[in-house]
Amino acid sequence: MRRSDLGEFEEVVLLSVAVLTPQAYSVAIAEALEEETGRTITTGAVHAALQRLEKKGFVNSQMGEATAERGGRRKRLFTVTIAGSRMLHDVRAVRNRLWDQIAPQALPQINIA
């Protein structure tokens, strides 16, 4: 499986699924991402990403419980699959290796609060 199979947005959604398991579903993920990134994230966008991830086999889903806010409708809960897990690890490994190779002073200094 090629790395390009995981888009940037898909990657953060996949990570969020991992973070929120076992209560990972589109609304929770959208809320979490909005909080983390400060951007407006629609559930529709998250839903689309989740559908793609599921098609690629990185997540599994099953229907969860219903709540009052949902008008008695059930939610679809997602969990990361082994393939998903491997993909996340691969991505992370690549990033780490690249970070390690950055020479000191190569990056312009910024203040990290």
Add this chain to the structure above:
Amino acid sequence: MASKDQKSPVQPPVWVDKLLERFCAPHLREEVQGDLHERFHLKVKQVGVAKARRGYWREVLAYIRPSIFKHQSSSKTKSITIDMLRNYLTIALRLFVRNRMISAINVLGLALALAGSLLIGMFILDELSYDRYHANADNIYRVTRDFLSSDGSVALHLGDVAPPFGPLLKNDFPDIRKVARTLESYVTLKITDENESVQENINTENLFYAEPSLFEIFSIPIIAGDTKTALEKPYTMMVSEATAERYFGTQDVVGKRLQGKDNYFEITGVYETFPKQSHWHPDMLVAFSTLNDEKVYGRERLETAWDANIFNTYLLVNDQFDPKRMEVQFPAFLDRHMGLPKNPTVPSPSEWTHLYLQPLTSIHLHSQLDSEIEANGSIEHVYIMGAVGIFLILIACFNFINLSTARATMRGKEVGLRKVIGAFRKQLIAQHLSESVLIAFFSFLLAVVLITLALPWLNDFTNKSIQLSEYANPAAIIGVVGLIVLIGIIAGFYPAFIISRFKPAFILRGQGGSTKGSGMVRKVLVVVQFSVSIIMIIATLITYQQLSFLNNQELGYAKDQVVLMGYTEEIHERYETFYHELTQDPAILNASRSSLVPTERLTAYQGTSIQQGDSMVMTDIVMKDVSIDPKYFDTYRVSLVSGRNFSEEIASDDSVNFIINGAAARMVGWSSEEAVGKAIKNGGTKGTVVGVVEDFHFESLHEPIVPVIFHGQRSFDVISVLVDEADMPDALAHMESVWKQFAPEYSFDYVFLSDRYQHLYDSEQSQSELFIIFAGLAIFIAAMGLFGLATFNALQRTKEVSIRKVLGAPIGSILRLLSKEILWLIFIANIIAWPIAWYFMKEWLDEFAYHIEMNVFTYMVAGALALIITLITISSQTIKTALTNPATILRND
């Protein structure tokens, strides 16, 4: 607000849920709706109701993507869909071949109808395209002028106006950007060689004086010369490409000179010949400045001749121009420039004349003024033809609907089986619709062939030059394809609806599909078809009757024996000798000169005063003015009712004596005898009525006989020659030889008055011929449908007929049985058609001042014709069925 929210929790907009239920794939609906609702409630808590609502649509929009619409199973059925389509096509083709006759009727009928209506469509598009090719078409107006009688009615409405108006309008109204005047005129022009000997006379029938600004108003492509300077100097002229080719055989004619009467005219440019779709077609354009020459027209008259309404005046205006707003300023404009009369009892100019603005693009179809450069088309004609085109298509569609629903029962088993294996109703409808669209396409291909064959005929007929290649552009092709699909859907929708309604259980059990409901529809459609056909038959008959009435109407003058020829200055100078020479030949009975001849429009009128008691009173009776010589009434064999004719011996006959027609005397209130000796003033000339002439139809029979005043003041344009019909060739030869003797420089042209008379009704004539053809087509298509229906009907009832025969029914009663229903329908169609036809034909006849009275007999003939056609159509099938030996049918049961 907040407390209210807590009582009943805020809900997201309901319409979104509705929308989602429609479009969202069922297996996704629950989670998507749930997500949206939950998110909405969260947002309400975070940012408040208003903001949440506003943000909601963004949330919803994010779901609009294919993966949401797509139904779960779709990916699995894809290959099946293609198989199904192939199956539909196979079935359609098999049916097409198996029911050859019905298919042929459908395709041929539709093809004929399509060809007919597409031809009509091309004709209409061509009519509508007149004068639209100019870049400024929408900003060009023509100035027209009318004159009122003192009772306020319009006496005359002219398409051309007096010369001073153009420049004055430009001067007074800043909205007018350009003005161009043109003047149609005959000019003596000859091609000469170096020795000034004449090689060829030029036909200047379509010669116009024109201002150079014409080129800034109209889009006239130039082949040679410079439009800015070409028409600047007097005695310069431009010619059309066709004219250059005609007289010089080349387009390279700039610099060539043509000999006029006193001057040479220099050709300074060549323009592209005007397209057919133009309201005028000048062969030559001569510099307007030439008119400043006193010998030609005169500068002063150009500025003051308020009554010389012979100048076509075109305006180019700004984009945001409102003609109505300008027209309301015209009365003041007229009074300002034409001057108010000193005597307050005399009406001011704005009280008896008006100016109007006429959009250039409406001239061809909407303008039927008393003077037009060329005969225009008519919008009514366009409407009628459009209606005929639509009827043709409808009749063919109805055939299709009828035949398809009729034979639907035969396809019951197929439909039943399809339903059993799981076909949805929608799929069945789609199947049948695509079948009818397919048939429509076949028909279209055939129609294209028919159009190619018929187009030369249409062009010949309507005097157009439409090319099929004009329509080889994407817009036209998309339009036609759209039309075909639309026709396919219209024709196929109802049958598809009926067929797909069948209940499989009934059909497969052998009870057949019920087309009970469709029987009524079928009848209605047949009735409509035949009503339309009958209306068209009636219209054809009545048009034909009216035309033969026009041709045979007693006109009051000798129409068939008169030959017209031109009147030149050379002949004018030696007319007495000319007349003497001309009448030497025994075949020539008489000859006379006049300003107008019958069949022309009476446009000139000067205003008349009549004697009442002892004083002269300006009358509101419009007496049209015709100038004649003493032989005129003898030539036309019109007799005087009272008084005397003009005579060469009486000097005052060519100045102050008048003859009026019966209508004029009646309008004034004189009896024919009283009128003689009365004082009358025509324009500026005061004189006496010396005679009253019998009424005759000077103008076309569209017009009533109007009052006319004849005078002998010499302003003649035409010579009328009364000839012996038996000796026509001899007479013409003699006329030519005399002409050559007196006016050798001009070619001898003559016209038969009867031909001119025919031309008055050209549009009616071509209309009636078109009607005959299209009515024939409509009836033929309708009859084809009826034939199919009868065949089918007979087929369905073979068993019934056989049993009846076995039980002893005579052939006659069986024929009656089989024809009764259809004949009944034709009867109803007549009942519907008659009043409609009566209404429209009355409207049409009312356009003629003299017309036939419609009689019931015509209607009965039309009805009988429809009946006979029907009987012939269905008889072959009913007779065949009635004569079948019952044994062959019933053996197997």
